[in-house]
Amino acid sequence: MRHLLSAADLDRDAAVHVLDVAEEMAATQRRVVKKLPTLRGRTVVNLFFEDSTRTRTSFEAAAKRLSADVINFSAKGSSVSKGESLKDTALTLEAMGADAVVVRHGSSGAPHRFAHAGWTRGAVVNAGDGTHEHPTQALLDAYTMRRHLRGGTGDLAGAKVVVVGDVLHSRVARSNVLLLHTLGAHVTLVAPPTLLPVGVEAWPCATSHDLDATLLQGEPDAVMMLRVQAERMDASKGSYFPSAREYSRRYGLGRERLRALPDHTIVMHPGPMNRGLEISAEAADSVRSTIVEQVGNGVAVRMAVLYLLLAGEIPGGDA
Amino acid sequence: MKTLIQNVTVGSGQTDLLLADGVVAAAGPGLSAQDATVLDATGLRALPGLVDLHTHLREPGREDAETVESGTRSAARGGYTSVFAMANTLPVADTAGVVEQVQRLGEEAGWVDVRPVGAVTVGLAGQQLAELGAMADSRAAVRVFSDDGHCVSDAVLMRRALEYVKAFDGVIAQHAQEPRLTEGAQMNEGTVSAVLGLRGWPSVAEEAVIARDVLLADHVGSRLHVCHLSTRGSVEIVRWAKARGVQVTAEVTPHHLLLTDELVRGYDPVYKVNPPLRTQADVEAVREGLADGTIDIVATDHAPHPVEAKDCEWSAAAMGMTGLETALSVVQHTMVDTGLMGWDTLVDRMSTAPARIGRLAGHGLPLEVGNPANLVLVDTGARWTVDPAAMATAGRNSPFRGMELPGKVVATFLRGRPTVLDSELVTP
Numbered sequence: 073m074r075h076l077l078s079a080a081d082l083d084r085d086a087a088v089h090v091l092d093v094a095e096e097m098a099a100t101q102r103r104v105v106k107k108l109p110t111l112r113g114r115t116v117v118n119l120f121f122e123d124s125t126r127t128r129t130s131f132e133a134a135a136k137r138l139s140a141d142v143i144n145f146s147a148k149g150s151s152v153s154k155g156e157s158l159k160d161t162a163l164t165l166e167a168m169g170a171d172a173v174v175v176r177h178g179s180s181g182a183p184h185r186f187a188h189a190g191w192t193r194g195a196v197v198n199a200g201d202g203t204h205e206h207p208t209q210a211l212l213d214a215y216t217m218r219r220h221l222r223g224g225t226g227d228l229a230g231a232k233v234v235v236v237g238d239v240l241h242s243r244v245a246r247s248n249v250l251l252l253h254t255l256g257a258h259v260t261l262v263a264p265p266t267l268l269p270v271g272v273e274a275w276p277c278a279t280s281h282d283l284d285a286t287l288l289q290g291e292p293d294a295v296m297m298l299r300v301q302a303e304r305m306d307a308s309k310g311s312y313f314p315s316a317r318e319y320s321r322r323y324g325l326g327r328e329r330l331r332a333l334p335d336h337t338i339v340m341h342p343g344p345m346n347r348g349l350e351i352s353a354e355a356a357d358s359v360r361s362t363i364v365e366q367v368g369n370g371v372a373v374r375m376a377v378l379y380l381l382l383a384g385e386i387p388g389g390d391a
Numbered sequence: 392m393k394t395l396i397q398n399v400t401v402g403s404g405q406t407d408l409l410l411a412d413g414v415v416a417a418a419g420p421g422l423s424a425q426d427a428t429v430l431d432a433t434g435l436r437a438l439p440g441l442v443d444l445h446t447h448l449r450e451p452g453r454e455d456a457e458t459v460e461s462g463t464r465s466a467a468r469g470g471y472t473s474v475f476a477m478a479n480t481l482p483v484a485d486t487a488g489v490v491e492q493v494q495r496l497g498e499e500a501g502w503v504d505v506r507p508v509g510a511v512t513v514g515l516a517g518q519q520l521a522e523l524g525a526m527a528d529s530r531a532a533v534r535v536f537s538d539d540g541h542c543v544s545d546a547v548l549m550r551r552a553l554e555y556v557k558a559f560d561g562v563i564a565q566h567a568q569e570p571r572l573t574e575g576a577q578m579n580e581g582t583v584s585a586v587l588g589l590r591g592w593p594s595v596a597e598e599a600v601i602a603r604d605v606l607l608a609d610h611v612g613s614r615l616h617v618c619h620l621s622t623r624g625s626v627e628i629v630r631w632a633k634a635r636g637v638q639v640t641a642e643v644t645p646h647h648l649l650l651t652d653e654l655v656r657g658y659d660p661v662y663k664v665n666p667p668l669r670t671q672a673d674v675e676a677v678r679e680g681l682a683d684g685t686i687d688i689v690a691t692d693h694a695p696h697p698v699e700a701k702d703c704e705w706s707a708a709a710m711g712m713t714g715l716e717t718a719l720s721v722v723q724h725t726m727v728d729t730g731l732m733g734w735d736t737l738v739d740r741m742s743t744a745p746a747r748i749g750r751l752a753g754h755g756l757p758l759e760v761g762n763p764a765n766l767v768l769v770d771t772g773a774r775w776t777v778d779p780a781a782m783a784t785a786g787r788n789s790p791f792r793g794m795e796l797p798g799k800v801v802a803t804f805l806r807g808r809p810t811v812l813d814s815e816l817v818t819p
Contacts, residue, residue, distance in 0.1 A: 158704050179706035180577075180588040181658030188657065189702070202706070204588030246588060270593070271585030 075187045075196040076377055079207040079251035087254055088227055091215050093384070094369075094376035095224055101137070101372060111140035114382055117170040119161070120199070121147040121177045126343060126367065127199050127209075131174045134374035140382075143170070158182060162191035170194045172382055180204035195381040203241045209342055210247035212373040213296065214255055216362050219369075220338050221293050229256030234286055236262045236323055237298030237350050240269050240312075244342045245298060249277045262286050264323065266312040267304075283323055287332060295333065296340040297325050297351045316349055325355040338362050392808060395424050399432035399768065401758055402735065408437065410764040413806035418760050430812075432768055435801055438738050440472025440503075440765035441719065442745040442754050444535065444564070444642060445618060445690035447711070448474070448505070450496060451489070452481025457695040457785045459493065462715070463502035465693070465784035467810040469715040470767035470800040472503050473746070473754045474693075478510040479540045485510035485521035487529035494531040501819045502810050506751060509533040511552050511563060515541045520552060527559040534750040537564035539618055540665070542600060544570050549604060553613035560750060562640075564616040565604055567625070568666065572596035577706060579652040579667040587655060589705065592667045594622040601625050605632035605639050616748055617641040619692050621666040623676035630685045640748050642690040643677045645714055645721035646790055650674075654790070660701045660708030661790050664694070681740060682731040688745045691718045695786020713786040717777060719769065720796035727771075728797055753806075764807035773799040783816065 073081060082090065100108060116135040120128050128144065135142045145165070158177075165173055172195040175183040180202030187196035200206040218224055221231055233252055239245045239261050252259050259277035261268065272279055280286045287295070300319060304312040313319045320326070325339065330352070333339075339351075339360045347353050356363060393411040401408070407422035408415055417424075443466065449457035457465075459476070466474045476493050478484035484493060490507035497505020509526035513519045515538045526533040536556060543549045543565060552563050573596045578584050580591025601617055605628065608615035617629060620641045629641045646664065651671050654662045662668060680686040694711025701708050714721075722741065726732050732740075746755025756762040774797050779789040803811040810817055 157699065157702075158707070159702055177704065179704040181706075182704040184658045185704050202588055203590075243588060246586070269585040270580050270591055271582035274582040274585065 073381070076207055076381065077184050077187060077196065077198045078205050079210045079247040079254070081207070082251065082254060084227060084254050084256070087214070087251060090211055090373070090376050090380060091218055093380060094211070094215050094373045097375040097379070098369070098372035106137050107139060108137060109139050110379055110383055111135065111138040114140045114171040115143065115169055116140045116172045116174065116378060117143045117145055117165050118174045119145045119165065119176070122200070124176055124200065127176060130367070130370040131199060131374050133371050134378055137371070138375055138378060140378070143168070158186065159189070159191055162186055166192045166194065172197060172378060174199045176200045178202055197377060197381065200243050202243065204243050205247040206243040207247045207251070208370070208374055208377055209244050210251040211377065212366055212370040213248055213340060213342070214251055215369050215373050216340065216366050217294050217338070220362065227255040228252060231257040231294070232290055232292045233257050233294045233296065234260050234262060234290060234292040235296045235298065236283060236325070238267045238300045238304070239263045239272070239298065240267045242298050248296070249275050253277065260286055260290060262323065264313055283329065287329060291334050292337055294338045294340055295325065299342070299344065299346060300350045302346065302349060320349055324350050324352065326352045327354050330355045330358060333360070340366060343367070393424055393427035394804070394807065394809065395422060395427040395429045396432045396437065396768070397429060400436040408758060410804060410807040413764060415758055415760050415762050415764050418758065430802070434770065434772065435768045436734065436771050437758055438470070438734070438767050438769060439742040439755055439758060440767055440803065440805065441470045441741045442749070442751060443471050443474040443691050443693070443715065443718070444688060444745040444749055445539070446474040446476055446693045446715065447479070447695065448476040448493070449695060450480065451492060455697045459496040459505065460500045461783060461785040462693070462695070463497065463500045463505060464816055465715040465782060467502040467803050467805070467816060468783045468800060469717070470719050470769065470803055471715060472765040472803065472805050473506060473751055474503055475506045475508050475535055475749055477539045478508045478537060479515060483510050483514050484508065485513050485515070487522065487525040487531070490526050490531040490533050491529050503805060504754065506535070506749060507531045507533055508535045508537050508539070508564070511536045511538045511543050512548065517541060517543060517545055517548065520548070520555065523552070523556055523561065524559065527561060534559070534561050535564055535616070536561055537566065537618065539564065539566045542566050542568040542570060544600070546603065546607070550607050550611060553608055553615060554611045557613055562614040562616050562748060564618050565600065566618050567597045567600035567604065569596040569599050578655050578663070579669050581652065581670060583652045583655060587658070589655070594624055594669070597622055597666055598624040598628055601628050605629070605637050608639055609635065609637045614638045619644050619647065619666055619690065620677065620686060621647045621669050621673060623673050626676045626680035626685055630680070633685065640687040641685070642688045643681055643686045644692045645689060645718045646712055647677055648674065648681070648689070648725040649721050650790055658705045660703065660705050661712070661788050661792070663705060663708050663710050664712050665710040678725060678731055681726060682736070687740070687748065689718065689722055689741050690745065691715055693784070695784050696788050698787055701788050711788065713779070713782070713784050713789045715784060716782050717789060717791045717796065719800060720798040721791065723771065723798040724796050764804050766804050767800055768802040770799045770801050771797065773797070775799050
């Protein structure tokens with residue numbers, strides 16, 4: 073595999089292998105000296121056209137702990153904000169000798185274009201593109217679930233995962249549905265009908281508009297709350313729901329719903345959270361919550377992805 | 392200039408055609424003529440010159456994308472003898488001055504008859520009617536009016552436009568796209584857009600406007616033309632309207648006859664177009680509609696763009712595809728070679744009917760003695776591979792690149808003068 077653009081680039085064995093390597097990487101991170109010499113002399117460029125401090129620092133930490141040279145290229149304050157095209161940015165980075173480019177872009181498919189339009193020879197990692205995908209987020213979510221539900225080994229066969237919220241605009245949801253299905257989990261998406269895309273019926277998952285029924289009948293192993301932008305209720309932003317309070321009542325993880333969850337269920341959120349909208353403080357800070365742990369796991373998973381793309385082999389599919 | 396075309400297939404028989412003084416001077420087997428250039432057309436089929444009711448020539452203003460010269464060379468190569476130039480230029484063709492300029496540029500180029508389309512509203516802004524009468528009375532004698540690229544979405548404005556152009560037998564060619572339903576839309580809304588995370592462009596945004604407009608046209612007794620119809624539902628609405636007696640005509644593009652939204656999966660903006668590529672079910676419906684006459688014509692919506700407008704990420708890319716040099720081949724491939732319609736019907740859909748809708752004299756006429764010698768010779772048995780770099784258009788954005796298609800234009804004649812011979816342009 074040359075690039076990681078979509079969670080669909082990974083078959084079951086490849087996905088499990090990434091998670092296994094991430095476990096090895098995590099073990100090294102419990103040592104006093106965390107730095108590995110693996111990618112010494114290689115250059116990783118973080119190319120972020122959208123602000124995302126948490127994802128960029130996660131990739132930066134991952135690359136640095138593998139001893140790669142890291143260049144952070146942010147659209148703000150660079151020639152990109154003066155109208156330089158994606159192509160010219162790619163050619164510039166290519167000329168600088170980037171071995172891997174981590175791309176975050178507001179336009180769905182931009183990393184795909186970056187990888188396949190003949191602009192670069194480096195490996196391209198999709199760090200979130202528009203409303204399309206965010207495959208390393210899905211990998212770190214799967215890694216987190218596997219640790220809690222499967223002792224950190226194998227796949228997620230039979231695990232029941234409920235993903236709640238703005239699926240329509242969520243790249244996290246798309247990548248999670250694909251990867252969790254590949255790993256054998258059963259995914260149910262819960263959202264108001266306005267926030268599920270037309271065509272979702274072809275996705276390898278179930279859908280529901282009733283959060284209480286899904287939690288009660290489904291006995292989920294993991295509940296993942298997605299970020300919802302309160303302004304989506306505005307007419308100019310699409311009128312997706314009537315008000316933030318109504319959304320919170322119908323689809324938020326408040327005290328009552330938190331109490332009704334089975335004992336073993338974990339609560340997840342990709343961040344950044346809107347406390348009080350899609351998730352209550354009680355849920356976010358409860359012992360079930362893996363939200364902070366997810367951030368830490370992100371570094372191990374991204375180390376694994378960079379290592380496998382630049383130094384190792386991911387078995388299976390080719391993107 | 393005289394040309395004697397020997398052994399050419401016309402309809403179901405073989406004949407000779409003598410072109411002289413700009414007209415078909417004689418027709419029948421075994422013709423001879425002194426001082427005529429003889430062209431052995433054995434194995435070739437003669438069709439009346441094609442007429443495109445929907446072409447973007449980009450001039451004035453976007454000469455980086457196309458000029459009247461390059462666009463009409465492209466048209467001649469594609470077998471066209473007349474094209475209607477859309478109004479979304481810079482400045483917009485919304486005054487007598489601009490349409491006369493386009494008319495003059497077309498005459499100076501001399502490759503095809505260029506007929507300017509006038510804008511319906513000032514600046515295509517959808518606020519105020521442009522001076523439709525001035526454009527109709529100008530030397531360009533405009534009869535087709537369109538805000539193409541934008542929908543005349545205001546129902547009152549659309550009603551007034553439909554009514555007003557009756558005074559000079561004009562027609563409103565509507566770009567049917569409900570603007571609120573398509574804000575930020577990137578591709579057809581369906582299973583593919585759901586996976587790709589691209590903002591969906593629902594069929595209903597097209598169909599709702601067509602439904603409203605056929606009812607408006609019925610109410611005021613006006614002619615309505617529907618541009619680039621692309622969905623199954625649109626075909627059904629137009630079929631219903633025609634059965635009811637509404638004066639509606641409709642067009643489909645070659646790309647909507649062949650391509651689907653599955654092609655968007657690679658995020659290559661060469662497949663980005665307005666209206667978007669739809670599903671296989673829609674493709675089948677528009678083919679059926681074209682065959683049964685619900686859809687009256689094929690129009691290219693030839694939309695050249697400079698390279699940089701497509702060599703970028705999807706959302707930043709311009710919408711549109713070139714089409715003049717591939718249209719005949721795509722229609723042969725999708726409609727004739729599939730048995731959905733014969734060559735006579737193709738002639739109606741690509742020449743006769745567009746000339747009639749556009750009130751264009753001298754084109755779309757049968758190849759009979761006395762008619763203007765506007766015709767194209769096609770090698771229907773040939774196959775060729777589409778290479779955008781080899782085209783006459785300045786645009787390189789052909790969605791058919793690399794495809795092998797049937798049917799090659801060998802020669803095109805405009806009033807008896809060859810514009811294309813041996814598939815190459817002939818400088819006038």
